[in-house]
Amino acid sequence: MPKVGMKDIAAEAGVSIATVSHAFRNPDRVSDGTRRKVLAAARRVGYTPNRLGASLRTARSGNIVVIIPDIADSHNARLIAGIERVAREKGYSVLLGNTRGSEAREREFAAMARSGQADGIILMSHRMPFTAASVDERPPLVNGCEFTGHADIPCVSIDDRAAGADATRHLLELGHREIAVITGDMASTSSRRRLEGFRAAMADAGRAVDDDRVVFADYSTEGGATAARELLLRKERPTAIFCFSDEIAIGCMHALRELGFEVPRDMSVVGVDDIEFARYANPPLTTVAQPTEEIGACCARILFDIMDGERPAKRIHILPHQLAVRESTAPPPDS
Amino acid sequence: MPKVGMKDIAAEAGVSIATVSHAFRNPDRVSDGTRRKVLAAARRVGYTPNRLGASLRTARSGNIVVIIPDIADSHNARLIAGIERVAREKGYSVLLGNTRGSEAREREFAAMARSGQADGIILMSHRMPFTAASVDERPPLVNGCEFTGHADIPCVSIDDRAAGADATRHLLELGHREIAVITGDMASTSSRRRLEGFRAAMADAGRAVDDDRVVFADYSTEGGATAARELLLRKERPTAIFCFSDEIAIGCMHALRELGFEVPRDMSVVGVDDIEFARYANPPLTTVAQPTEEIGACCARILFDIMDGERPAKRIHILPHQLAVRESTAPPPDS
């Protein structure tokens, strides 16, 4: 495998290296004839441009890194798919920053920007991996969760507060009064916002919410199942459960069935996300649909805008959500 | 953001650049005192090594690229998670090569190895993106599907033929005689092998398989649903359907329910993969479980072995599969 570089093309075509470079990158700097000569020579010697050389010189790697807790999570995988699509359109590649929840790994991946491996970062985490870095000592960065801690980082997400309220109202309208909640990781802003929305909607309906009615889980099926079991041990049972993700809801429904509850006859369940399997769940899951892939795509577009030197107009970009009513919700048993 | 490099450390510490490099990469080449001096200086000036410079010089990028049709597919996402884990252990990063089925993109991503952006490739595709490249004109490469076309590329997968036979035998043992199949993309070796296994098991049981009984889909829920509808239009209905992936099976079950069939009472369904949602499907899906994450991990380990110059002992690495019997299979209606 003979290494061929611009040097070899230059020799083959009888021109200088600079001319070769121009023929590729800057066609107008070079006559038509020369360009053809160079291109032909490149083909003859079997040239593939070396991106490292170019990146080193231009200080642009052509990569972005997406920092995300778990790539195997359905919602996350879709986010990434959206990001990847627009990155590719822009000629960028995606470096995968699967953190598995580790803050150390978050920082490790964030460091890729400083080390020249990436030109920008999309962060799907509530933590900020940069210590005390003001807006211009920091690489281009977009947050894909709603993220309040740092005033100057653009975010894109749905209106989690409204989403929480919408799900709750749906249950209230069905006649439920005793509604419980299984949250996601409360360190995440989305979880906190959804909880706010829940409380607000309950308050509007004149219902207080007892602390016994909210149980905390992480965003996983296992977490949902565990939380559901815990919830049903408590004295007063709810007639409906609002889960902060579809994975949680699916785990929750599974646990309910194991404990002899039938959804939705004995208990209504609603989720958030509308992952692909929500509609195929047992029973098909009522959920607050997010435009997941579009959120990813939007993150990427904003990131590229920033990389192009534009300061985005709004810091927070809200995309629309929508309640998808399926079969996991119904009026409460006694009605 | 002042760019700091080894040059700055050298100045700060009063040594040469070479010494700085040695202090980091080759601590024994340098006295204890000097090393400490350099490290302290590095910390003072706020140094982050530039990977591009190093990569250019050493011709090693520290990245691998995984070429895969759809990162949002549950099975694929798990494969990637497995790959990512061992890559990280080895200090490598993963570049995402989401092809969305496009052969052009496959080649584009494969080219990243030639352009210095990646040191190795994991290929989850039945296509070979290198034209006429013998083993040493080609970057280190491992295939994560069973892949017969190219004699010298290592593969890791389950024994798809046996898996196909196992699923079929399970249905036969339940008493099914009229068994249909919904395949995945028949361009993939796994699909062809699973079909072979199916036919073999049927033949062993003295059952011929009519062409009407095999319908082709791609590996997706939508494909499974469409195929199921097509299948039920045909004259003689089967009593069981063997789907070549869980996504297909879940789509299939959904279509069946829409058409008024109850699984497993009217129709048994079995899948392959054991994705996370198989157990949460409606009803919980009987499936041939693959060690998906381990397959990914194994691919990565073999790739790194090759990159270390070892020629792997075996070309084909078979990992164990196992039938997971759940509630989507039962004896046929008339028994």
Place this chain on the structure above:
DNA sequence: TTCTGAATGTTAAACGTTTTACATTCAGAT
């Protein structure tokens, strides 16, 4: 004819590392 400027091409200096080959120092053996 001379001058101007556009069109085209080239030289050489970066970019930030690693690494080879060489230089220096110095302890201990002779």
Place this chain on the structure above:
DNA sequence: ATCTGAATGTAAAACGTTTAACATTCAGAA
């Protein structure tokens, strides 16, 4: 005093590009 060799440090040449600055050519205007 000289030699040997280990220990430590350095100079400089890579790696493959891009790009600023300069050189050449040549058509057309004066």
